[in-house]
Structure formats: structure tokens, C-alpha cells
Amino acid sequence: MDNGSLQRFYGWFSALCVVVGLLTGLGYYRDEYRPWKDYQRRFIAEEVRRAASPEQRQQAMRTPIQIQQILLPELNRVDRCTTCHLAAEDPSYGGYPQPLAYHPRHDEHPFDKFGCTICHRGQGRATTTEDAHGNVAHWDQPMLPLKYIEASCGQCHEAADNPAAPRLARGAQVFETVGCRGCHKLGGVGGVVGPELDRVGARRSPEWLRAHFLEPAAVTPGSGMPPQKLSEPDIDAVVLFMLSQTGEALPGFYASMKVIPSAAQGLHLFQQKGCIGCHSMGGQGGKVGPALDDVGLRRKPEWIIQHFRDPQTVSPGTVMPKFGFTEAEARALTDFLLHKRDQAVALEIPALMSPVDRGREVFRKYGCAGCHGPDGKGGVPNPNAKTAQQVPALTYVADGYTKPELRRLIQGGQREIPALDPARPPPPLYMPAWGTTIRDAELDDLVAYLLSLKPKGEDLGF
Amino acid sequence: MGPGSLWSWFAATRVGRSIFRVGPPQSNLERSQAMVSSFLLHVQPAKVNRHALRASYSLGLGLISLYLFLILTGTGVLLMFYYVPSTTQAYDRMKDLQFVVSAGLFVRNMHRWAAHLMVASVMLHMCRVFYTGAYKPPREFNWLVGVGLFLTTLGLSFTGYLLPWDQLAFWAITVGTSIAGYAPVVGPGLKYLMLGGNIVGQEALTRFYALHVIVLPAIAGLMVAVHLFRVRKDGGLSRPGESADTVQSLALDQLPTNKTYGLMELARGTTPQVGQNPEDEVFSWPHLIFRELLLFLVVVAFVLFLAIFWNAPLEELANPIHPPNPAKAPWYFLGLQELVSYSAFWGGVVVPALIVTALVVLPYVDRRRVGVGRWFARERRVATMVFSVCVAAAIAFTVIGTYFRGPNWGWVVPWRTPPPAMEGR
Numbered sequence: 025m026d027n028g029s030l031q032r033f034y035g036w037f038s039a040l041c042v043v044v045g046l047l048t049g050l051g052y053y054r055d056e057y058r059p060w061k062d063y064q065r066r067f068i069a070e071e072v073r074r075a076a077s078p079e080q081r082q083q084a085m086r087t088p089i090q091i092q093q094i095l096l097p098e099l100n101r102v103d104r105c106t107t108c109h110l111a112a113e114d115p116s117y118g119g120y121p122q123p124l125a126y127h128p129r130h131d132e133h134p135f136d137k138f139g140c141t142i143c144h145r146g147q148g149r150a151t152t153t154e155d156a157h158g159n160v161a162h163w164d165q166p167m168l169p170l171k172y173i174e175a176s177c178g179q180c181h182e183a184a185d186n187p188a189a190p191r192l193a194r195g196a197q198v199f200e201t202v203g204c205r206g207c208h209k210l211g212g213v214g215g216v217v218g219p220e221l222d223r224v225g226a227r228r229s230p231e232w233l234r235a236h237f238l239e240p241a242a243v244t245p246g247s248g249m250p251p252q253k254l255s256e257p258d259i260d261a262v263v264l265f266m267l268s269q270t271g272e273a274l275p276g277f278y279a280s281m282k283v284i285p286s287a288a289q290g291l292h293l294f295q296q297k298g299c300i301g302c303h304s305m306g307g308q309g310g311k312v313g314p315a316l317d318d319v320g321l322r323r324k325p326e327w328i329i330q331h332f333r334d335p336q337t338v339s340p341g342t343v344m345p346k347f348g349f350t351e352a353e354a355r356a357l358t359d360f361l362l363h364k365r366d367q368a369v370a371l372e373i374p375a376l377m378s379p380v381d382r383g384r385e386v387f388r389k390y391g392c393a394g395c396h397g398p399d400g401k402g403g404v405p406n407p408n409a410k411t412a413q414q415v416p417a418l419t420y421v422a423d424g425y426t427k428p429e430l431r432r433l434i435q436g437g438q439r440e441i442p443a444l445d446p447a448r449p450p451p452p453l454y455m456p457a458w459g460t461t462i463r464d465a466e467l468d469d470l471v472a473y474l475l476s477l478k479p480k481g482e483d484l485g486f
Numbered sequence: 487m488g489p490g491s492l493w494s495w496f497a498a499t500r501v502g503r504s505i506f507r508v509g510p511p512q513s514n515l516e517r518s519q520a521m522v523s524s525f526l527l528h529v530q531p532a533k534v535n536r537h538a539l540r541a542s543y544s545l546g547l548g549l550i551s552l553y554l555f556l557i558l559t560g561t562g563v564l565l566m567f568y569y570v571p572s573t574t575q576a577y578d579r580m581k582d583l584q585f586v587v588s589a590g591l592f593v594r595n596m597h598r599w600a601a602h603l604m605v606a607s608v609m610l611h612m613c614r615v616f617y618t619g620a621y622k623p624p625r626e627f628n629w630l631v632g633v634g635l636f637l638t639t640l641g642l643s644f645t646g647y648l649l650p651w652d653q654l655a656f657w658a659i660t661v662g663t664s665i666a667g668y669a670p671v672v673g674p675g676l677k678y679l680m681l682g683g684n685i686v687g688q689e690a691l692t693r694f695y696a697l698h699v700i701v702l703p704a705i706a707g708l709m710v711a712v713h714l715f716r717v718r719k720d721g722g723l724s725r726p727g728e729s730a731d732t733v734q735s736l737a738l739d740q741l742p743t744n745k746t747y748g749l750m751e752l753a754r755g756t757t758p759q760v761g762q763n764p765e766d767e768v769f770s771w772p773h774l775i776f777r778e779l780l781l782f783l784v785v786v787a788f789v790l791f792l793a794i795f796w797n798a799p800l801e802e803l804a805n806p807i808h809p810p811n812p813a814k815a816p817w818y819f820l821g822l823q824e825l826v827s828y829s830a831f832w833g834g835v836v837v838p839a840l841i842v843t844a845l846v847v848l849p850y851v852d853r854r855r856v857g858v859g860r861w862f863a864r865e866r867r868v869a870t871m872v873f874s875v876c877v878a879a880a881i882a883f884t885v886i887g888t889y890f891r892g893p894n895w896g897w898v899v900p901w902r903t904p905p906p907a908m909e910g911r
Contacts, residue, residue: 030772033772033776033780036780037776037779037780037783040780040783040784040787041783043783043787044783044786044787044790047787047790047791047794048790050794051589051592051790051793051794052589054592054794055588055589055591055592056588091586100574102578104585104586147581149578149581149582149585149586150581150584150585151585151586152585155585162652162653162800162801162802163802164802
């Protein structure tokens, strides 16, 4: 190689080395520059500004710039949100603009035990705003809008009765009244006409759910689900309830929160343990123990809870046995006795109800109203069904069916609904086979209820 | 002080001399010694034919593949420091690489893009060798080793594809292994062997990981060594007008028996020095070595460039009950997947078997030593055309499978916006 070409080689070599060096530098810079570091610097500057003494100032200046994370192995989460939201636990940062704002009311759910994403969703491992807030491609858990944040309470707490989440409770109530279970399974109970809803909160966005309730066929072409005519707040509430159904398997400590004391759980216990055998409410029940209608006025809460723990300690010689309630159960029962809203509560105790009333409960529990309308009055569209393109009303089943026929129809269902026009798609809604899902005793009550729907004193005179 | 003088200074020091033995070569003797006395350089000859240096002939594709393999080894080891082959952890580790590990995403990008590039460069290298007739005697066996390296490269890329454990990985491997499952008799067994079960799961991840980080790199490394060794033993890079002689058989009985034979006398055969015009030869140092160095820098720079500006894909966590629509295999198998969509038997069995068989028997069928060392030699018109048609078909099917297939493997036009997804979130 003569000198000329050697020189040329060195030229190329140097140039390429510079290119590789520059690219490495650029790659290093892009990796090293992360916006969270700016946020931390801003926080440190603020801390330095606030420092009252030189020592504090020194200390603030020595704050290392580093990733903050909350490890939650039980929840299989690593939440790095506090890398940017450094002041989330510092009340003196109340009212600061994000990301340095204070998170109010976090004492009941301390961050080190719960992290952030269990309630807010988003991507806990991420350390850039877009990725962490989850509005990026290939991340299906974007942050829950604050409007719907109550949905997260439903992951651990009973939706039905959580004073801190009234809209969630309302959503659960709407869900049961409207009759969603007639077609959809939730928690193993419900029909099979529509998809299961156990994980719907993780699969669908609030916008999708909203649009779906208003006009199901618009977001799911071919859907036979009737549009829901609900008020605005109720739509939001039921969307919220749906969002709470994430199907996330919560372990140990978090799952135990399901039995957090609540009046609803108290009512459940009250019914289950057969209190009504000795005590009465609303004039119904046993006479062995005192009536419990106004026990909240007669006794202090401390007395009542102690009575549940061990009756002898507060009323010596009583015949009431020691049931061995857990502390949470005792609390729940106390809660129930103090807060029961009206006399109707007693009527919800199955043993005291008439078959027709129990049947109404069964009708509600399995969501029959979803297709047959409230009180079986009908009016729910079922396009192309021979029965006036509607799901038949149940008001006059007493005239067309005998008891055994009704039982058979409910248990066996009717998969094929006769079509008005065979050329068009078959009617989307059909009667699912309830088989053994509705228990025998329930079925008796349900039939009794259905037969009672016929208006009194009316005779069609066929 | 330029890099040259810095180098000269270091090589002249006591430490430098202990390492290099020969100082910066000044004479031709020293240039030869520099090549022979260094472990890394002695793999290559002291002198090479000028023809071998022509970039327009070899396009440097073999070297590029080798460099990419080295980059992949380096970045792969770095990734191994963080990766855990567990279905519950792998995906989280990917996220940690991206968000908290210094240069984690950068290294992963390099690994990903270098892997795609290597598959491409190995394929192009095969095309170059075909079009220049370089697989003809005496290089038939090295072509075979090359086919082995090609398959190993595909295996490396394919096994690596699963490791991030995202939707892309899970379903690409699901589709890819089902293509293998279409083979008659051995197909289902082969699929079961690969996955360690009937579906992609922890067993499959464990196997793919072991294959990806140990088995296949070891095989590839060994075959690279054999491949390079044979390049030299077969007389360097192919060129026009070289002799076909390989090891000449010695008629031992004709040799005088009253003398002792040295190794060099017995082991004769083709080496770059045999039967060639000295005018066509140049010293490897610096002509070959320096060119190789420059090419290495170019390859590194290109991979860095890609890694800086494009991130390696990472989709949602693998979800065995939610297949994407369509689920696609890695790009180099998309041609096959397209064929499978017409007929599982033809696309999954006949065509791949034909391709591999054709590649294996090629150098033993097409033995005529004409047109060696020239691109698209006139004498090899038919071979060139047949091969080109095959390559064009492969490219066409791959492009269709990659860009023109949408939900349910239906036809889509990529430059037209697809209809909104029916089932959004």
C-alpha cells in the first residue's frame, strides 16, 4: 500500500471513528436525558427555596436524583409514579401544579401498601409521562379519569354499600334493577345470551361502555342488546360499576378488605344467621328476644358491638348465645342495626316473605327484567321476532301456561325464537336455559310471582 | 498525533512488542509476519488476491453477517444480565430495560435491529454466492456449511422472537410453530418438541431461551469457524480463471521411500499461493485488514443509527386467549405463512422442504465450472433466471404477507386507512 492510499485509509478510519463516537454519544445523551430528572430538579429547587435554615438547605441540595419506586410484590406491581410525583405525601404541597401536587386523603390507603396504579391504573413501571399515564399504543390500562375513580374502590370493597363511593353503589343498584344479569354473567350468576362481564372493566374504556349503553349496536355491530333508557347520572354510575369489574385476583391482605364492615354485609349476616328467629323487626319475627326496630335509639354503638362480641358481658344472664362473630362481622352487624333505613328491611329476610315476594326477588336477582321489562311488562325490542319484534311480556303467562309448563320453559329455555321474516337475521335475544342455575325453591317462588303478575279481577274471556 | 502514530508508539513499547511480536510492519516480510504471528489475523492469509478485495464483487456481505453476529453476541450478553426467562417476569424485565436500566432500551434496540439485519444479510450473502457461481467445486461443502449457517440464523432469530413475551412474540411463535406442525409424520412431534407442550407457555420459553443463548450461538460460532477455515482452504474468495484443483492425491507408491517427508510435501493442495500470478496478489496487511476494519465501523455505525432513532417493538403482555387479528409470524416466515393461507400442505410442507433440499443439493447438481467469479455470467443464464424467479416469488409472497394482509388474512391495501376496528376498547 503506497503512502497515498494509507493516508486515505486513515482519513476514512478517523471519519468513521468520529461517526461511531457521535452516534454513541447521541445514544447516550438520549438515554441519559429523562424528563423525570427535570421534575426532580424542580422539586429540589423548591425544597431549597423553602429551607428555613442553612442545614435544611444543605440537606435539600444533597437530595439525590434517582428513581423512586414502590414495590408491591403481592399485587405484582412496581409503581414508579413517585419518581415524578415526589410530593404526593407532603401536605405542604397542597394546591401545587402537577407533578408536584399533594395527594389528599391517602392516609387510609398508604402508598407503601397500595401504590398508585391499583386505583389510578396506568403503567406503574414507566418513567415518562405518556407511558406512565398509559395513553400509548400497546398498553391497555390507561389512567382512569378521575370522574370514574370510584370504580377502583369496587376492586376491594363491596360495591353495594360503600359510603365513600356512592356512585359505585348506585351503579351496582342500577345493574341489578335493570336486569343486566338476564343476559350477562357476573361473578358466576347470570344468563348466557351476552358475554360475561367479569373482566369487562379491564377490557373496555369508559367511552366505549358509555356508547355501548346508549346504543349497543353502534359499537358492537349486530348486538341484540336493547339500548338502555337511563338517566345521565345512572348511565355514568353503571359505567362506573362496569369499570370496577376488572377480574383482578387480589391476594391476601387486599382480598380481606372485601369483608370491610358495612351495613350491607350486616344485613346479609342478619339474614344468614337467623337473628329473626328470636328477634323481630317491623313486627315480624320471633318474640324470644327484644324487637330490634329502635335498638339504635336505646343502645350506644359500643354496647351493641360488645353485645355481639359476648352478650354476657353487657347483659348478664341473657339467653342469647355467643356466636363467635369476627370483629369485622360484629362491626358490620352493629353498622346495620344503627343504619337500617326503614322497616322494609325485615321484608327482605326470605323466611318472612311470601312466595310471590320471594319470586320478585328471584326475578330481580337473575335479571329477568333486562329482557322482559320491569315487572315483566315487556317492551324490550327483539328485532325480527314473531312476537311483534319484542321480547314477550309476562303479564298474562297465567292464562297461557300451567305451573309445570312455566318451570320447564324457564329451565329448558328457548334457543330458537321464531322469526317474523325468515330472510332476515334471526332475532338476537333468546331465552337462555336456566337449568339448575335457578335453584328449585327459587323456581317455585319465581313461578308464583309470574302467575301473580296478571292484573287482579281481569279476565280476557277467551 | 493521529491514530496511526499512536498505534506505532504503542506497538514499539515493551508491552506492545510483547503482544504483537512484530512492530508496525515496514517491509513485506514484516507484513507477512504480522499476519502469521497474530491469533486473530492468522485465520487470514498473508497475501490475498486483488479480486477478493473488490467490494463490488463480494459486497462484503459475509463479513457484514459476521460483524452483526459479533454485535448480537455482545449486546445479547448485556441483555442476559437483566433478562429472566419466566412467563411472569420476562415482560416486566422488558419494561424495566426501557424505563430504568441505563441504555437498556438502546442495547435492546441494537440487538433487535442487528438480528433483523443479520437475517437479511445472510440471505443476501447466499444470493451473492449464487449469482457469482461461487458454490461450484471446490467450494461445494462450504456452500453446505453456509446453508447450515442460514438455517441457524433463522433459528436464532426465531427463538429470540419469543423472549420478550409480548403479544407479538407469543403469536408469532404460535403461528411459526404451527407451520412446522403441518409437516407430515414428524410435524406434530416436532412442534411438541419445540414447545415442550401443545401451546406456547413456560416450557416453550425455557426451551427457546436455552436454544437462543447457548445451543444455537455455539453451533453458529462453530460453523462460522468452519466456514472461514474452508474459505481459505478452498482458495480464498472465488474469482474468474482459478484452478479447480483441491487436494491432489499423492500416489504414495510412486514416492521414493528412502527419504523422510515433511508435512508440507504431503499436504499439498489449493492455497492462495498455489498456481497464481504474484502480480495479482497484495499483502493482507494493510489492504485486507484495514478494509475489514472500515467495514466493521460502518456496520456498527449503521446499527447504532437504527437503535437511536427506532425503538424495538414491544406490544401488550402475551395473552393466550386474545389473538391479534391477524396473527403474523416473523417477517422471514411471512412468505411461508402466505402460502399456508392457500394450502397448509404446500406452504407448510412442500415448499420449505423443496427450498432446503434444493439449497443442499445445488452444488452437487450444478457442478460445471463456468461463470465462476463473475456476477450474472452469460454462461449461467438459465441458472440465474431460475434462481431469480424463486427469489422474486419469495420476496413477493413476503411483501404480500407483510403489508397486504389484514384481519382474517384478508386483502388490505396498506396505503389506504383500514376501516375502524369493530371491537374497540
